[in-house]
Amino acid sequence: MRTLAVALLFLGAIEAVAADASGFEIADASREAFSRLYNDVTPAMREQGLRGRGLFRASWVIPPAADSAIVGLGPLYNQLSCLSCHPKNGRGQAPDTPEQAMRSMLVRLSVPGKGSRGGPLPVPAYGDQLNEQGIPGVPGEGRVAVSYSEIEVNLAGGESVKLREPHYRFVDLHYGPLPTDVLFSPRVGPPVFGMGLLEAVDEQTLIDLAAKAKPFGIKGRLNRVWDAEKRATVVGRFGLKANVATLKQQIAGAFIGDMGITSPLHPQENCTAAQAACRQVASLQQPELNSERLESVLTYLRLLQVPARRHRDDPVVQTGEKIFAEIGCAVCHVPTLTTGDFPQMPVLSAQTIHPYSDLLLHDMGEGLADGRPDYAAGGRDWRTPPLWGIGLVEAINEHSQFLHDGRARNLTEAVLWHDGEATTSRQAFIDLPPAKREALLAFLRAL
C-alpha cells in the first residue's frame, strides 16, 4: 500500500482552491475540477474518503501480491483501474478506428427476455458485459471494433454538420459465437462527480418530476429496478438507463463488471460456465473488495464536488441560457433540484444543486437506440445525463466526445443526435439563427 499512498501524495495539492468554495459547488475550472473533495466533514470521514480515492485511482493487481488491499483483478476484466474509464473522474471516449481498443468504454450484452428480478438476461457464454481482457492464462472474451459512417445534417444559416454513426463488430471471440439475437449496448465511462448529490435527491422528487405535465411532447418516466440490498424494487437513478438503484450498487457493479473485483454485493467471480480457465483461477481472498473498502469508495464519490457554472455575466451565455429554456432543453435537463433528507451522509441533505437532469428515462429515438431493454427502460430510452461540468470536458479529458457511446464529436453533434421526445427541441436547434445557436453552445460550454 506504500506505493499507492506515495502515488497519492500530491493528488490533493490543489484542494487549496477548493477552500474558497461553498457547499458542494466549487468555482474551479482547472484540470482537477472533477476531483475536488468536500472538506467540511469529520476527520474520520475525510480519511475514509481519501482511502476511497486511493482505491478508485489504484491499478488493481492479480494474485499473488503483497498488497491485499488491491488484489483481485479479473480473471476477466476490461481495465485495471476505475480511472481507466473515468479519466480524471471525467468522461471516457470511444475509439476512432476499428483497430483501436476500447480503453474507456465497454459493451453490455444480453439476450431477449427478463431475469427473475426484471433485469436483462445475460448471454450464456459471455455474461452481461464483454470483458476484453483476461489475466495470464485466461483468454479475454474478445474485442469490439468500431467504425463509423457519416450522416449530413443541414442547419439554418447554411452550416452543414456531419454526424458519425457507429457500427460495431465483435472480433477475436474466444468463447464461441454470440447468439444471433444478442442485444448489446456500448457505453463510454461517464463522469463520476456529483453522484452523492444525485443520490440525495429523494424519490418523491423524481416521482413528481415524472408526473409533471411537460411541453413539446416530452414525457419522462421512472425506471423501476431491483435493489439487491433492500430486496425490493425501487426507483432507479444510476447508470445510463437509470438501471441501478443506489450509488453503492453502481460502484460494486462496476468493480465486478469492469475489473472482476468481487465485493459483498457481488461475491462470485464473473466467469460463465463456458469459461473453464476463468473458473479455475484461485482467489487470494473473498470478497476482494471488502465492505469497509467498498464504503470508502462510496464515501469518496459522495464527497466529490461539482464545478460551478462559469461566465454567468457574459451576455452571450445569458442569451444561450434563455434559448436552452425556450426550445425545451431544460424540460429534461432540469437546471435545479433540491436534495432531500439524506441520513447516510447528512452534509448532502437540503442542497440546491444544478445537475441539468431530471434523472428520468426519455425515448431518444431510433438514432440513439441500443435496442437493449434494461428493467423498465426500453431500447430507445436513456436517462437524461447531467450536464454539470460538460463545458470542462474538453480541457480535462482532452476530447469532446459526448453521448452514451461517444459518437458525438462536439456539443453540436450531441444535440443533433437527440430525437424521439426531443424531436421538437432538436428541430428548434436546427432552425436557430447561427448566432443564437452559438449562444446556446456558449451556455453549455459555461456549465
Add this chain to the structure above:
Amino acid sequence: MRLAYVLIVALWSVFVEAKESVTVLTAYPEEVVSHFETAFEQTHPEIDVQILWRMPNDALPYLSQPEQGGVDVYWSASLRTFQALKEQGAWRKLDVTDQGLPTHLGALPLADRDGFYRTTEMAGYGFALNPAYLKKHQLPVPTDWKALADQRYQGHLALPVPSKVGFAPMMIDSVLQQYGWDQGWALLAEIVANAKPVEAGSTFVSDMLGSGERGIAPTIDFFTASAIANGAPLQFSYAQPVAYSPAHIAITQASKHSDAAKQFVAFVLSEAGQKLLFHADIRKLPVRPDVYGAKPADYFDPFAASLAHPVVYDPETALPRLGLNNALFDAMFTEHWSRVQALFERLRQWETRGGDVGKAHMVRALLTTAPISAEQVHDQNLQVLFAKRGGDASMEAKGRQWSEAMHQRYDEAEQLLNAAAQP
C-alpha cells in the same frame, strides 16, 4: 434499430486471428500508462498491449515465477528489481538503436553496462513549495538542502519519512552522498528540527501544502509538476545539484512475444515516446536530450541543468545502503521526532542568547551524529542485514540498539542544556 444491431452482429461476429500481443508489467499509474498504450497502439495497430500492475517491491517475486508470469516487458522505477533480476538471468539483452540515447548524465548511468536494461525517464528531487505560504511567512525559496537547515524554516517544512514513503530513501541518500556522511546527517537533523514528518497513509504532503499547514516539502518532482500543470498554485524548486531517480525498461528472458516487446521498448525510448513524458498528467524527465527542444514552457531540462551543476548522485552505488539509511533515520529521528525538535529549539535559543560556543558544539554533535560511522556503513554484512524486506529479529535488535544510543545522547544533550539554563 434493434434489428439493425442484430444484423450487424450476425454479419460481423467472426473469429479472426488474434493480434500480436505484449504484456507489460509496470508500477506506473493509469494516467501514465494510458497515454503510452494509446500512442503505441496508433503506431503499432497490429500489437495489442496488456498492462499488469505491480508495486516495485512486489514485482521481483512475480517476475521470478515460472515463465516470469507471462510478462514480456518490465517498466518501472525500481533499479533494485532490475539489478536483482539481472543477477537471476531474467533479462534479454536489449537490441535498441542507441542513436540519441546517452549512456550517462554525469554520475547517473542511463543504461545497464551489460545492455540488459535502459533508463526510460528520470525524476528529480527538490522542494515543493506553496508560494502564498512563503510570501505570508516571508520565507525565501530554498535552492539546496543546506538552506532548509536554517532555523527560519522551523515549523514550515514537511519531510517524508524514508522508511515509509517510497521515493524518499534515494532522496535522503542523495543528501548523504552530496554532503558526506557526517555533514549529511547533521543537515538532516537540522531539517528534521524544522519539519513535520509525513508517513504514507496519514496526511499527504500535498494536503499539508495546499491547506497551508506547511509551506515546503522535499519531494520528487513529478507529483508537484503534474499538479502545477493541472492548475495547482504550487511551485517546485530543484535541489542543486539535482539527484535523479531513474526508471528502466527490460525484456524478459521468457518472453513469448519478443518482437512485440522490442517494438514496445523502442517506442518508449523513441522521440515520440519520450515526448509523451511532457504531458501534464505525467511530467517525467526524458532521457533523450533532443526532445527537450519541444518541451513545454518552464519544463526542467536535466541535461541543460547539468552544465551548471554536474550530476553527482549515482543511485547504483546507493542501493546497498538504502535500507540501512532508513533504519538509521528512524533510530535517530522518527522514533524521537518531537524530542529532537524540542532539543534543537532550546539549542538554537541558547545560541541566539550567546551561549557558550563550545558547549553548543557539544550539544549539536550529540543531536546530529549518526550511531555508525561513514566507514561502518560500508560493512557489507550490515548492508545485507538491512536490505531484507520485512525485517527480522537481528535487524530489529540492531535498530533498537541505535535508537537506545540516540536516546542516551538526547538525554545527555538535555542535561547540558539544563545545566546551561542554570543561572
